[in-house]
Amino acid sequence: MxxxxxxxxxxxxxxxxxxxxxxxxxxxxxxxxxxxxxxxxxxxxxxxxxxxxYIPNQRHSFSIDLLTSDEVVTAFEHENWAQFPRGEYTASNPVISxxxxxxxxxxxxxxxxxxxxxxxxxxxxxxxxxxxxxxxxxxxxxxxxxxxxxxxxxxxxxxxxxxxxxxxxxxxxxxxxxxxxxxxxxxxxxxxPMEQTSSSDFGRATSVIAKSIKARMLLYAASPLFNGGGANNSSLFNGFTDHDGNQLISTSYEEAKWQRAADANKEAIDIALAAGNRLYANSDYDSEFPEDPIEKDLRYVYVDKQTDELIWAETRREGVYAFQNKSTPFIPGTSWNGVAPTLTILESFYSENGLPIDKDPEYDYQGRYNIDSTALGNTLSLNLNREPRFEAWISYHNDYYEIIRDDQKRIVTNYRRNDDEGIQGRSNNYSPTGYLNKKGVAPLLDQSRLQVSVNYPWPVIRLAELYLNYAEALIETGQNLNTAKEYIDKVRVRAGIPTIDEAWAPIGGANDQETLREIVRQERTIELYLENHRFWDLRRWQIADQYLDTKAKGMNIQGETDEEFFQVTEVKFPRNFSQRNYLMPIPQAEVNKNELLIQNPGY
Missing domain, CATH: 1.25.40.890 (Serine Threonine Protein Phosphatase 5, Tetratricopeptide repeat)
Incomplete structure (x- = not known):
């Protein structure tokens, strides 16, 4: 409904x-x-x-989990939240707590x-x-x-x-x-109630929301970080005990936790469907761009206030110095041009055939950093022949960005040093990677003045997450793998790419647990990009050290020519992650009040 x-x-x-x-x-x-x-x-x-x-505001940059993973790097490293990817928080100075x-x-x-x-x-x-x-x-x-x-x-x-x-x-x-x-x-x-029947009550709790939060929590609880380090029993918490010697986080793996998570997510899906939630598709939103109907659906999946996909949303209004204006191409005093996808995320999106780009035999993976030509001008080969989510959510050099500027409804973006969206001589308000984010930016956003002309509820839970939660839990049980693929495929088909079996058939299929684990994790990385998930996913999968302890990469934004610009370059901002960063520190002031309160390891 x-x-x-x-x-x-x-x-x-x-x-x-x-x-x-x-x-x-x-x-x-x-x-x-x-x-x-x-x-x-x-x-x-x-x-x-x-x-x-008291609910933390997830859509603003002072949120702990929006801009702080490896999805993007921004020009706003002077803001407090940026201390998280740099690892510069302690129990005495938790920065965001x-x-x-x-x-x-x-x-x-x-x-x-x-x-x-x-x-x-x-x-x-x-x-x-x-x-x-x-x-x-x-x-x-x-x-x-x-x-x-x-x-x-x-x-x-x-x-x-x-x-x-x-x-x-x-x-x-x-x-x-x-x-x-x-x-x-x-x-x-x-x-x-199963749903709030009055629009004035949107955002208040429902039984669907309660079951969905429970389902998400049980997925986290079954994940390696909190479940003995996973099936290989590589727990990080040996010796993390209370004063009586009780282990505060189990060091033993229990497969039953995955089944509990699967059951909870299936229950949440069933009640959500009964309440009228559906994957957003076949948009009739009154906008001219994007022209491609699948890309239009993806761009409006939660930006459209009439979406059926949102189960729970953050309804606080967005400020002029927040997400949309920070993501959009530069206009002095109007938009800040600074939320830049990293090469890690850019390469995570699938090819147009729905395969990882390093596995697709039809995709020129070795030549992905070559310069290629399009109707709009030269761009990187990496940007071409990609899935619709890449086109809908990523702005690259010589590509359209669908926003309203003066009498235009889309503009062509250019990110070389002296281009309109380039760094020029600025120390702020530029893209550190030579790309900009489009996801969560309304195509009808009007940049004629400093404003947020299109406000929409920020997604806290949407149905696609529950589908991927359920699939992940099933995969980890090692049972019902075909059912897991069915639920991943619901998300893939809406995204305009082939099903798993169709896509993987040319390279031997995808039928074992390890392959499907990689697939569902990559699907989450893509589908839930910049929705406050990856910060937690990398931690609960106990792989954050592999991604968050290295500098981001992008294009050479100081390059003035195509040949100079299209060079993979390390972004200067430091990135640090150590084992203690898997959990946040309890504020030291609280520990000082209660000497029996156990601090998290490493702080």
Whole structure:
């Protein structure tokens, strides 16, 4: 069912702030004795909305996981978030930390649950739904903590803020944390609607959202980082124990965790389909470009506010110094020309035959760095004969970028030193790799002045993720591999490439676990590009050190001619990753408050 989307009150409190204290001014002191917060139905609803405000804003650059992996490198290395790819964060200076704010949100949710029944003028059924939303937020906030820090301090009730230090709760094991969160999300799902029927409620919790978050969490829990290092038992956490010697993250591999993840993702898929979610396709969006219908679908897959694919979305409005304007070709004072895909990601996209470019016998892999000619001018051979997602989401030299500029609806981009999109003499607002991102940029974005003319909800969960989650879990069980291929193929076919069996047939097929593992991971890398996933995927697969400890590469942006520009060049910005970076540090100030709180390894 298509759902018209408006940007609702739930998230607007947090629109332009980084700390929760700033956007909770509508809520009095968070003590249950404070009468103002529950003086009326509207005040109580405002209090519930403010709890949603603790959700980190995933679409802005101060998010920990948007621009901080190896997908892109930007011209904005002076911003705080850039300390993450450089490995410049510590327990004393965590740079971006959600620990305190998420626990504040959990506390507020318990306060809300304790007081909502006392509010007159609200139907009991509505109160029950409100409490289910609070339970969902408790579970979700714990999941965000789990994903970032590993084993959490389980807050299973509202703790007395004046409790003595010796009574402070300690970290549970990772598996205990998972079970608590799964239970809380299941409990919440029972009291939540399957979908929000009013457009003004878009963004509030539903049973589909709760089941989808549970499914994602169980996928993470089954992954090598948290599951004994995978089938080869290469755990990074030997000796990571509490004061009683309990192993906080298991060092033993359990295949059953993958089956649990598969079951949860299938359940989430089934309920999402029942609620009307579908892969976005056959767009009738009223825009002239992209001309190719498949590329148009891919460009609008979540930019279209009428999409059925979004299960949950971030509805805070985008600022003028945020993602879209940072991605678009340079105009002084209007757009910042700085979100640049890396060579690693560029080479991850498939050939037009749906095969990795180094495996496709019809693709000239050895000659990919040659100069080739097109109707628009010279470009790199690497940019040609690629799948529709590459064309839809990547801007390269002598290619169209579909945006509105003056009376044009698309422009040709050029990235040599002295070109319009080149570095010229700037120290900022340039593409460090000679490419720009187009994904998540609306083709109807109007750059005539400093504005965000097209706002849309940012994807937190969409159906394609659940399909790939389910496929990955099935592959790792080693069973139902054909079913896994079916769900990957749903994403591939929408992307305009052949099915796995069709694509791999010329090179011997793809029927074993190892090959399908590589395929599903590459599909995630492509399909979920720049949607806050790869930062976590590389970590949970326990391969982040292979990708995040090396400088990015692109074209020679100082080159003034084609011959100079089309040279693979290392980007100057440092990149560092060590074993400790698989988990984020608990803020040292919190450890200092509670000497029994175990810090993560390496910090």
């Amino acid at each position: 298509k759902k018209p989307i408006i940007f609702i009150l739930i998230f607007t409190f947090a629109m332009s702030f980084t700390a929760c204290e700033d956007y909770l001014d509508i809520v009095p002191d968070e003590r249950p004795t404070d009468e103002d917060a529950f003086r009326s139905p509207n005040a109580a609803l405002g209090y519930l909305y403010s709890i949603y405000g 959600y620990w305190n704010d998420l626990y504040k949100g959990i506390r507020q949710a318990y306060i809300f649950k304790s007081n909502i029944d006392s509010v007159e003028g609200i139907e009991q059924s509505t109160k029950n739904q409100y409490k289910a939303e609070a339970d969902f937020l408790i579970g979700y906030f714990h999941f965000l903590l789990l994903r970032m820090y590993g084993p959490v301090v389980i807050a299973d009730k509202q703790f007395d803020i004046n409790m003595p230090a010796e009574d402070y709760p300690l970290r549970a094991t990772y598996d205990e944390s998972v079970d608590f969160i799964a239970g809380k999300l299941d409990e919440a799902a029972q009291g939540l």
